[in-house]
């Protein structure tokens with residue numbers, strides 16, 4: 001069986017600056033794969049290319065046996081690939097529920113929107129309690145839950161989480177990671193972008209380490225030691 005997501009030799013630029021260089025990785029269905037790297041390694045840039053918000057200058061992205069390179073975001077989401085972008089971005093003035101409903105605009109999601117909303121409320125009961133409240137009034141962790149909920153509303157086969165734990169308290173991080181593992185157990189394929197080597201290795205089956213725009217090391221997490229990964233991570 002071929003991989004659900006396959007990223008091949010991606011080159012991505014901001015003007016003349018090359019932020020991602022020949023990056024490749026792949027994710028089999030129902031797995032958790034980590035992309036690990038320090039600040040500025042090119043992780044978010046790579047996620048933007050996958051999600052269709054930044055055009056690559058070279059390389060290909062395959063999802064569900066389709067070449068989605070250069071596709072607009074709405075078509076990529078319609079195919080079942082969703083993002084929880086860095087920083088837990090929500091529509092601050094809209095209510096929690098309105099934010100969630102925003103995630104179900106594609107034909108793929110629309111008919112099941114009601115069931116999806118129930119599922120999100122089951123996963124994060126707090127969101128049901130605060131359904132009518134402006135999303136901007138929530139804490140950082142709660143906003144991340146809204147962002148995860150919004151991605152789930154699109155009925156995704158795969159979700160990319162870009163530094164979901166950034167700036168959150170350890171207990172909140174633990175809780176969110178437990179929910180991510182639960183979603184994976186329910187059949188959703190996960191790409192976990194992280195700076196935290198230890199936490200990523202603990203959660204994923206396969207890890208890719210990025211440094212200065214390149215994938216410098218990859219392997220099954222059980223075969224990678226924290227020491228080898230840390231050395232690649234810091235370029236030592």
Ligand SMILES: Nc1ncnc2c1ncn2[C@@H]1O[C@H](COP(=O)(O)OP(=O)(O)O)[C@@H](O)[C@H]1O
Nearest residue numbers: 014017019037038039040041042043044045046
């Ligand atoms: N909008 C942008 N314009 C110019 N340079 C950018 C932009 N976004 C990111 N970069 C640069 O691209 C490199 C990779 O950034 P990014 O993909 O955000 O890394 P990461 O997510 O791993 O921290 C960094 O050197 C960063 O400064």
Ligand SMILES: [Mg+2]
Nearest residue numbers: 043044086163
């Ligand atoms: Mg980033």
